[in-house]
Amino acid sequence: MYDESKLVKQAIRGDSRALSELLREHYSFLYQYLLKVTMNKSRAEDITQDTMLKAIEKITAFQGKSKFSTWLIAIASRLVIDRVRRSEVEQHWLKEEQSLRAIRFETLQSGDEWSDALQALGQLSSDIRIPVLLKYYYGYGQDEIASMLDIPVGTVKSRLHNGLMKLRKELTEHEEA
Amino acid sequence: MKKRDEEMDDQKWFNDQFKDKITRFDDLHAPLIPSSQQFDELVHAHKQERSRKLWKELLLFWITACFVFGLMLWIIERNWVWFAILQTIVAAGGMVFASMAFSRRRQREWKS
Structure with missing residues (x-):
């Protein structure tokens, strides 16, 4: 049975298997959060991957005070904000417009309404x-x-x-x- | 109390207007989850890469430390005055650097 607090403790102690199970369990949640934040599939995938790598690096610093999903969301949000800061304002606006159009098209193609x-x-x-x-x-x-x-x-x-x-x-x- | 009511109104308005639509959007764009084996490989490979990087950094640190220490010994042997001047410059530089880094960090905290 999936026991998050136990897996978190094991992952903090250096258990790679426990960490990979935690990451797999939260993959969908994280990607869907990032898709809503970026409205861009490839960017959401990229940042999901970067968030996972950051989590692997920083897992020993995770104190377990918050839920693992909250910790991942915090890492992911900061990565998004950093990326936005790094790109130029005008270029960023144009990219956001294009991404929004693309995800809208994809949603409509899947037969759902936008x-x-x-x-x-x-x-x-x-x-x-x-x-x-x-x-x-x-x-x-x-x-x-x-x-x-x-x-x-x-x-x-x-x-x-x-x-x-x-x-x-x-x-x-x-x-x- | 009034503020709390306002917050609850905002939450209710958001739920009515957005909640279901966002959930449907989530369901529609659910990703394909990679296999457990792929996650195991990702964690293992990244941990190894990280550890290699740390060892490299540690080696570089020791090489630099040995070089600086050797240089200092050489200067002491040749001229005490130059050694004192160099030590003063390095200490002053360190203090200036630390204070600049500290003020930059405080400025960033203030801005955010």
Whole structure:
């Protein structure tokens, strides 16, 4: 039977098998989180891989105070933010537009609808989308998000406020159109 | 109390508008999970690579330390005054570097 706390303890002590089992168990969760954050399949795959490698390197520093999934999300979010900071603003905006179009096309091709809600979420910049998803979709508290992203709680609050305001505005505009 | 109500309203609004749609999006884009063996190989290979890198760094550190130590012994033997000057410069440089690194870190914390 899958026992996360036992596996975490073994992984911290250096058990490679336990660590690989933990990573496999969280692979899907991590990829799906990153896909929502990046709205780009190849980037989500890349960062999932990088997050796993970082987790292998840093597992001995993991104290087990939070859930393993929370720790992975924190690593992944910081990697996303670093990548966004490194790319130029204008270029980044263009790439985000293209990615959003591509994932929209793929979703429609699979026979599902691309709702206004997903479009509105995709149009948020990643520094706002990340706290919005963590708070309202994954249910993390503002303090937890602040420590995960290494930013002050005040910044989290303002990003959440701005994020919801933008989402409301986008959805209202779509309804009126 | 009012703030708490507002937060609950926001959460309810998000659930109504987004929750199901995002869950469907997740289900639609569920990835193919690699086999256990592939994960084992990834962990093993990365741990080995990491350990090789650490050994290399340790070797480089010892080589540099031996070189610096040898240089210092050579200078002591040739001229005490130059040794003292060099030690002062190195100590001052170290302090400047440490204070700059510390202030940069504080600035980054403030900005974030």
